[in-house]
Amino acid sequence: MSSDLLARHRRVMPSWLALYYDEPIEITHGRGCRVTDADGREYLDFFAGILTNIIGYGVPEVRAALDRQLDTGVVHTSTLYLIRQQVELAERIAELSGIPDAKVFFTTSGTEANEAALLLATTYRRSNQVLALRNSYHGRGFGTIAITGNRGWSASSLSPLQVAYVQNGYRYRSPFRDLSDADFIAACVRDLRDVIDTCTAGDVACMIAEPVQGVGGFTVPPDGFFGAVKEVLDEHGILFISDEVQTGWGRTGEHFWGIQAHGVVPDAMTFAKGLGNGLTIGGVVARAELMDCLAANSISTFGGNPLSAAAGLATLQYLLDHDLQANALKVGTRLLDGLRPLVGRYPVVGDVRGKGLMIAVELVEPGTTDPSPRLATRVQEHAKAAGLLIGKGGLYGNVLRIAPPLTLTEEEADEGLRVLLAAVAATDEEARA
Incomplete structure (x- = not known):
């Protein structure tokens, strides 16, 4: 289903209209901080439609x-x-x-x-x-x-x-x-x-x-x-x-x-x-x-x-x-504290930075400060395979952008953090192979 839609997309949409992933997904359902694609696969969403679904999906009040x-x-x-x-x-x-x-x-x-x-x-x-x-x-x-x-x-x-x-x-x-x-x-x-x-x-x-x-x-x-x-x-x-x-x-x-x-x-x-x-x-x-x-x-x-x-x-x-500003500070600090040790632990990580639920992990070629868009893409693909959606940006396309809905819970933050840590570790191993 997704491959057919991708072919149709490429026939009628501009070539410069970017799509994430080697196999792009169609998001068809959402609830809270989770979305489901057309093939029934569920993901924890850490990019929120480019920071737009700020209170998540399926919110009864909205x-x-x-x-x-x-x-x-x-x-x-x-x-x-x-x-x-x-x-x-x-x-x-x-x-x-x-x-x-x-x-x-x-x-x-x-x-x-x-x-x-x-x-x-x-x-x-x-x-x-x-x-x-x-x-x-x-x-x-x-x-x-x-x-x-x-x-x-x-x-x-x-x-x-x-x-x-x-x-x-x-x-x-x-x-x-x-x-x-x-x-x-x-x-x-x-x-x-x-x-x-x-x-x-x-x-x-x-x-x-x-x-x-x-x-x-x-x-x-x-x-x-x-x-x-x-x-x-x-x-x-x-x-x-x-x-x-x-x-x-x-x-x-x-x-x-x-x-x-x-x-x-x-x-x-x-x-x-x-x-x-x-x-x-x-x-x-x-x-x-x-x-x-x-x-x-x-x-x-x-x-x-x-x-x-x-x-x-x-x-x-x-x-x-719901004082979601306070939640962004609490849960964002939890994520940042978990991600900062990546600098120094893995040579592919050059920097971790952010404020609240606006967090970046910058990927570099191992042992250098040279930007590595290819390694950022690999982390993004590993995360997707494990059920987590993250964004990407930076001048060179080498920065992971993490910006979930502000309704993210501590349990969901920990779940996403585990996936991110594993994705970075797998990418680092690939880079050294």
């Missing part, structure tokens, strides 16, 4: 909210009409954002959210100059590809923006890797000042940054990194946009938004993925002055539609009612 909306017969109206659920969700997000006098605009994806944020910032500042981080990923639109500092995901050199890239918080291959946290931050800030002075005309519109780089391999800067960065931005009047598409909603454990680890209130934040627990929704929350700067008319045909907004309200309420 299903009930969708059923109530479907019973009205209204799935779509567009933003030309009032949408009660959209307004209620915007009120909750504005309050949770911490941004003074915040307003919210809904989209259908993180890409579209970041495109909207760029439109706001460049219009407000009357400049098309943007600062972005090296190794970043912000989406697959024309503008967001332009600010993606990761060659593997940047399909075009054409750009509507003038982009300058600055140092990020990735330590493992950084020229500043051996510095203390304070000296590392200071070195990156010096680089930022130098880039502004040498690579821009000075009137930069904004900097956009992921508090923890997602596709880039869950790279975690020292706490306070973006606080020091924002001091420089403020000197120049440069707006700061925090891309919370992957770090939002409590996933990092210590904070509800990833940027809060740095003592920063951004001018705008973008969000998507987990808010709808699989329903398509994203958006921007920003200072009212910034949000209202557009002089032309605009609407969103599908953004924040009644069905997606209902799912967003139910998901957000579930996250808060």
Whole structure:
């Protein structure tokens, strides 16, 4: 069944549309943190639809909210009409954002959210100059590809923006890797000042940054990194946009938004993925002055539609009612503590890092720091064979990405950890054979 679907997929879908695994799977059912494929095989899901199924599968509260909306017969109206659920969700997000006098605009994806944020910032500042981080990923639109500092995901050199890239918080291959946290931050800030002075005309519109780089391999800067960065931005009047598409909603454990680890209130934040627990929704929350700067008319045909907004309200309420941020910290710490000893035990593991339920294991060629995408793929295949789904990323495709639903239990964490440890051990043995 799966092989037939794969053949059909390859006939009609783009060749650049990536699929995991030598034998890709079709996921047909899900419950909690587990999914079942078309052949009846069950897996513990440690990637959650790319961090999107944030409270797991088959959640009764979300299903009930969708059923109530479907019973009205209204799935779509567009933003030309009032949408009660959209307004209620915007009120909750504005309050949770911490941004003074915040307003919210809904989209259908993180890409579209970041495109909207760029439109706001460049219009407000009357400049098309943007600062972005090296190794970043912000989406697959024309503008967001332009600010993606990761060659593997940047399909075009054409750009509507003038982009300058600055140092990020990735330590493992950084020229500043051996510095203390304070000296590392200071070195990156010096680089930022130098880039502004040498690579821009000075009137930069904004900097956009992921508090923890997602596709880039869950790279975690020292706490306070973006606080020091924002001091420089403020000197120049440069707006700061925090891309919370992957770090939002409590996933990092210590904070509800990833940027809060740095003592920063951004001018705008973008969000998507987990808010709808699989329903398509994203958006921007920003200072009212910034949000209202557009002089032309605009609407969103599908953004924040009644069905997606209902799912967003139910998901957000579930996250808060069950304090899943605290669970992400507890269970994520348990996983990190179990995975960190891999460094030094197995030569194929170069680094283990993360925050909350956003964890990375970086694979290298044994005895070197050379990235090894082939070994990362082997760990991923071994894990799948043992019933565990994990993601992959990093600049070189050599980083395992572990990001289960925030409802993951300690027992499930231990189960997944056992599989991961065995998969790494088997891959290490293969590499030495």
